[in-house]
Amino acid sequence: MPLLRSRLLPQLQALLDLLLPPACPLCGANLPQGPDQPPLCPACLAGIRPLESPCCPRCALPYPAEEGTDHLCEPCLRRPPPFAWVAALGLYMGTLQSAVQRLKFSGAIGLDRPLASLLADRFTDQVREFEPDLLLPVPLHRDRLRRRSYNQSLLIARVLGRRWGVPVACRSLVRTRDTPPQQALKADIRQRNLQGAFRLLGPLAGERVILVDDVMTTGATARECSRVLLTGGASAVAVTVLARTPRP
Structure with a gap:
């Protein structure tokens, strides 16, 4: 019976793809069919601007120049962040910005898998070199979680955990204060807004942790959580996000 099932399932999947072609979760266009089917259609993939050199190797802040080498930005030189590095799928603009906003604010939770899969594929080697013990999503305060009904960072972390084979600790870090949204604050007060806003429920024992979030702007949240x-x-913390905002 298991042998028969293993032979029939690919044929049934092919029939379903023929009758109901898989669609791009962003724009609805038909996806190319085949064993290497992409998570998004070619047009949407082309609309995601990757984060490329030159940028800061510590916080992934992109530089406006199209040529040059990676180097530490002024904030990281003046006040080195506690995390080792930041891995971001792309810049927070265009297609990626629209996708993240839909995932975060419009209940489009089906976007977690395609976006996180692209992120996982791009940074698999870097993550293996870091050798993480845990993935830890940036938590929401319980009141905001109640209003939204889901934590988009946890959705992303679960996909990454399956792809990288790393457990997700979804209850280790909690948010103790429902702070004002960071995007509504000036850069110089974002860090003060988050002081004392996170608490670890139990001690860690030297684990290497990757913090997971949707967007990094000033890095205040990543700094405080780290x-x-x-x-x-x-023993070490790295950060991975779907999008990194460009320099203001």
């Missing part, structure tokens, strides 16, 4: 994790016993 500080709490390192103070709580993590």
Whole structure:
């Protein structure tokens, strides 16, 4: 019976693809069929601007020049962040910005898999070199989670965890204050807004952690979460996000 099932399933899937062609979750266009089917259609993939050199190797801040070598930005030189590096799928603009906003604010939770899959594929080698023990999503405060009904960072982390084979610790870090949205604040007060806003429920024992979020702007959230994790016993913290905002 298992042998018969293994032979029939590919044929049934091919028949379903013929009758109901898979569609791009962003624009609805038909996806190319085959074993290497992409998560998005070619047009939407082309609309995601990748984060490329030159950029800051620590916080992934992109530089406006199209040529040059990676080098630390001024904020990282003046106040080195507690995390080791940031991996971002692309710049927070165009197609990727629209997709992240739909995932975060419009209930389009089906976008978690295609976006996180693209992120996982791009940084598999870097993650393996880091050798993480845990993936940890940036938490929402319980009141905001109740209003939204899901945490988009947790959705992303679960996809990454399956792709990278790393467990997801979804209840280790909690948000103790429902702080004002970071995008509504000036850069110089974002860090103060988050001081004391996160708490580790139990001590870590030297684990290497990758913090997962949707967007990085000033890096204030990643800094504060990383500080709490390192103070709580993590040996190293890295950050991965779907999108990185360009320099203002």
